[in-house]
Amino acid sequence: MADAWKTRRSHGRFGLGLLLLTLSVCVGCSQVTVAVRLKQAQDLFNQASRLTVLDENYRDYIEEAGAQPSRVDRKTIPSLTEDARAKYQLVLDLLKRDVLTSEELHPELRINAYALKAFAEWRLKQHKNAITTAAEGERLCASLGDRNPRDCGMLMIAGGLVVNSETLERFEEIQKGRQGGNLTKEEATELVKQFELALDKLGELSYPPDDPIAIYANQQKLIVLGNILDMWNAYSRSETQRERAEAIERASRICQEFPQDYPSAELTKELARKRLGLLRCESSPESP
Amino acid sequence: MPTTIDFLIFGMEAAIRLGSEVIDVYQEEIKDRDVILPLAESTGAFSYDGALTFFRKEGNLFVEEGGLYHGLWKKIGSQGDASMGVQDELRRAAAYVEGLLAKAKKEHPVDEEAFYRGMAGYYAVAQWKKEDPDRPRRSLQRIAGTIFEIGLDYVKTDASFLDADSKSQRIVRSILLALEPIDFSEQKADILLVDLFNSSMAVFHNNLDMIIEDDRLSLLLGEIGETLKKEVGAIDNIAQLMTLERIGRDVLPGIVKASAGIVLDNTELFLGGRDSQRKRFSAAVLKATLKAAKTNPTVFSGKTLVDIYRSALTAVGQNANLLLGDGKEEQFVANLFTSLATTLADRNPSRLFEMDVLKEVIAVGLEAASNNAHLLVSPEEPEEQLLADALRRVLLAFSDDFTENDNFSAIASRLFSRNNLVQIISICFDEVSRNPEALLRSVGDDDARSVLAQVIGSVTAAVGSDPVLLLNGREMTRMLEIAFEAFSRNPDRLIDLTTVSPKTNLLYSVIADILASVRENKERGGRDLLTGAWLLAALDSVLSSVSKNIEAFRKNEHIVMKTLNGLLELASGSHADLMDAENLVAILRVVLRAVLKDSSLLSDPNRFKALVETILSNMT
Numbered sequence A: 001m002a003d004a005w006k007t008r009r010s011h012g013r014f015g016l017g018l019l020l021l022t023l024s025v026c027v028g029c030s031q032v033t034v035a036v037r038l039k040q041a042q043d044l045f046n047q048a049s050r051l052t053v054l055d056e057n058y059r060d061y062i063e064e065a066g067a068q069p070s071r072v073d074r075k076t077i078p079s080l081t082e083d084a085r086a087k088y089q090l091v092l093d094l095l096k097r098d099v100l101t102s103e104e105l106h107p108e109l110r111i112n113a114y115a116l117k118a119f120a121e122w123r124l125k126q127h128k129n130a131i132t133t134a135a136e137g138e139r140l141c142a143s144l145g146d147r148n149p150r151d152c153g154m155l156m157i158a159g160g161l162v163v164n165s166e167t168l169e170r171f172e173e174i175q176k177g178r179q180g181g182n183l184t185k186e187e188a189t190e191l192v193k194q195f196e197l198a199l200d201k202l203g204e205l206s207y208p209p210d211d212p213i214a215i216y217a218n219q220q221k222l223i224v225l226g227n228i229l230d231m232w233n234a235y236s237r238s239e240t241q242r243e244r245a246e247a248i249e250r251a252s253r254i255c256q257e258f259p260q261d262y263p264s265a266e267l268t269k270e271l272a273r274k275r276l277g278l279l280r281c282e283s284s285p286e287s288p
Numbered sequence B: 001m002p003t004t005i006d007f008l009i010f011g012m013e014a015a016i017r018l019g020s021e022v023i024d025v026y027q028e029e030i031k032d033r034d035v036i037l038p039l040a041e042s043t044g045a046f047s048y049d050g051a052l053t054f055f056r057k058e059g060n061l062f063v064e065e066g067g068l069y070h071g072l073w074k075k076i077g078s079q080g081d082a083s084m085g086v087q088d089e090l091r092r093a094a095a096y097v098e099g100l101l102a103k104a105k106k107e108h109p110v111d112e113e114a115f116y117r118g119m120a121g122y123y124a125v126a127q128w129k130k131e132d133p134d135r136p137r138r139s140l141q142r143i144a145g146t147i148f149e150i151g152l153d154y155v156k157t158d159a160s161f162l163d164a165d166s167k168s169q170r171i172v173r174s175i176l177l178a179l180e181p182i183d184f185s186e187q188k189a190d191i192l193l194v195d196l197f198n199s200s201m202a203v204f205h206n207n208l209d210m211i212i213e214d215d216r217l218s219l220l221l222g223e224i225g226e227t228l229k230k231e232v233g234a235i236d237n238i239a240q241l242m243t244l245e246r247i248g249r250d251v252l253p254g255i256v257k258a259s260a261g262i263v264l265d266n267t268e269l270f271l272g273g274r275d276s277q278r279k280r281f282s283a284a285v286l287k288a289t290l291k292a293a294k295t296n297p298t299v300f301s302g303k304t305l306v307d308i309y310r311s312a313l314t315a316v317g318q319n320a321n322l323l324l325g326d327g328k329e330e331q332f333v334a335n336l337f338t339s340l341a342t343t344l345a346d347r348n349p350s351r352l353f354e355m356d357v358l359k360e361v362i363a364v365g366l367e368a369a370s371n372n373a374h375l376l377v378s379p380e381e382p383e384e385q386l387l388a389d390a391l392r393r394v395l396l397a398f399s400d401d402f403t404e405n406d407n408f409s410a411i412a413s414r415l416f417s418r419n420n421l422v423q424i425i426s427i428c429f430d431e432v433s434r435n436p437e438a439l440l441r442s443v444g445d446d447d448a449r450s451v452l453a454q455v456i457g458s459v460t461a462a463v464g465s466d467p468v469l470l471l472n473g474r475e476m477t478r479m480l481e482i483a484f485e486a487f488s489r490n491p492d493r494l495i496d497l498t499t500v501s502p503k504t505n506l507l508y509s510v511i512a513d514i515l516a517s518v519r520e521n522k523e524r525g526g527r528d529l530l531t532g533a534w535l536l537a538a539l540d541s542v543l544s545s546v547s548k549n550i551e552a553f554r555k556n557e558h559i560v561m562k563t564l565n566g567l568l569e570l571a572s573g574s575h576a577d578l579m580d581a582e583n584l585v586a587i588l589r590v591v592l593r594a595v596l597k598d599s600s601l602l603s604d605p606n607r608f609k610a611l612v613e614t615i616l617s618n619m620t
Helices: A002-025 A029-067 A080-099 A107-123 A127-144 A149-178 A185-202 A212-235 A238-257 A265-276 B004-013 B020-031 B048-056 B070-074 B084-104 B112-119 B144-157 B167-179 B187-207 B214-233 B238-262 B264-271 B277-295 B302-318 B328-346 B355-371 B386-397 B408-415 B418-434 B436-440 B451-464 B473-489 B506-523 B532-547 B550-555 B559-572 B581-597 B599-603 B605-619
Strands: B035-037 B123-125
Touching (some): A107 B020, A127 A149, A212 B048, B070 B084, B167 B214, B238 B302, B473 B532, B506 B532, B532 B559, B559 B581, B559 B605, B581 B599
């Protein structure tokens, strides 16, 4: 696998090197140069996201394994968070320095750059910047029409993802001070309210449910609903049966919105199972 | 309206005068690349609800009495109430147990590759819906920018690339024309098209002297592309796509090159009319090659696959009678590849046959199957692999255990060249393909008690018992053919399936007797008349005689050896001037028949000598 990418990259570099050389006298050269930079930022972003997903899925596993007598191979895990952060930071640097500042950047590529920037800022916990970037991008989306459906969708839901992260940070703060003790009803209610806000913002995306970014947004809603369940659990499971049942019911309705056949169906099932305890997350027969 | 191909050609021929269309295509590809999006942050891989469900179902064993987390589970109230600390612990425990279970299934969760394959843990989000009317529709459009970049590499090394109507440009145009209709259902699979373009450029652009008509080149690449497209269409998860991508990268250059040599040399055969059956078969061979790579990645390396593809295509070019209809050729050929490979890898006790003979074994298998498809291949059950059954028995017959000779592998490795071994397999496949019922028949499903293993084993065991190695590998191969001929003349008398040992077969006894007699004659200082072809002729002659009077042979132990001893003694002594190898073989036939009728001849040297002299005088 690595070799294939290496080969392609070398082709890319070789070709692009020549391209950049020859383009020094051409009209469209800076347009191509800036596109190349954006492509590099995309590659870094994808690498960072892979590391992030790996980190978040297996952090619990590793922590628990560390407490068990039979150790697992831990050599790759501790650096994942830092590696991912470093790459997201590189994405930001590249976009800010070489891409978004260029007047030659094609407007559709600019939207793409904004989307990556907003998400990188979100993952780096630069929440305010993420919101500002998303708003700038959304304005451009509104003026350009629908040539970047995914990118504009990302910009629309970035706010929801930020609110979700901020609420979790708040929960963790409370948790630290509580030393294993539970939330009060008021604390749980307030945190759930914030997660509801995140859900509302994720729901602002009004694309058809079989659109790739709409599928992604619905998957994130399942995660946020799992967070809501945990807020109620952290207060009292027996006292919040109705609220939890409602959250699970909402998750089941979201499940029905997924199309019949799509590439990340396995991921949806995993999220529903792990985050909501749902053994089934099936599309309704009417789904697209 | 210029096509994508025009844009690409234009871009390559005039990089310095880049037109805005080319830049647009390039920029569009960048904009439309997939991005992998991280997931929303959460309280952990499992929520508390997820963890409770997990331990009530698949992880239940771990919280039952005596389980790793029984103590923790007991801290949870009947309605699931627990402190935040306990909830946290349970969430982590669920993640851990799930990891352990995955590990038990050999899906080590910490292994990044396994992780991605196992649960498709990331989501590469596409810019467009598949059916979105604004989405760039064809794969070639989607990869235009990348192809453009690759093309620029050639511009740098080949100045003629920029000349309109140059051969370089015609080649590129042909390649692109061939690739244009191929549209993968999965955008992610477009990388295969890039690989195919890369491979084609490497083969054809770097061999501009190769005479290829444009339309044929397009037909050839179109054929490969269509096969890849069908493979991509059958994919239903990212792991399969990654596997196909790896295979594509490893084998496409070799496959394009092999096809260029074989298919283009026989375009009428392979790419003839729309209904050309060979065209269907060449696609079947490619599909079978890809299938073999997917199902047995450890057995089939990239080079092995290309070798197999080349051998199989050549075999098909020469013998394309294996046409089962309804696309069953593909299933048959794919099963042939994998069954022969796994047999060679797993059922090869002596390790005499190394894996690198696989491509020849497959080629001779295809040839045998082509010649007798009606006997060997059932259209209803193309998965049935009689040749793999045959190969298993061949390998068994060459083992130390079966020949009852601890030293047999060492002897055989000295005796047989790689070509001899392939030829032996070829002979066996050919025999089996003509008479599968009789040769593969076995008692109690025991390979050792099958006719095929016993025929070969009679030869190998006898040769293994011959310390001076009277026969070389090539002669041994011929001896095997003689043994099969003898068996076909008298199928139920020469082989004994009541025991596992090949040494109870009449066939073995005859061969062993002849070898022993010749060896002892040499040791006594007798004339070395029966060597090479004459020894084989003697064997043929004796088997023919014995076959006609099995009962007498059984009654008189070592009757063949005694007869031959008598003749060799005369030929080395009193009759040395009258006997040579040629008439010795002829005399042997007559004398043996006489001795089998009246064994008392052996105990009366004068009568024996008189008989020989009578035969000699009749011959002159």
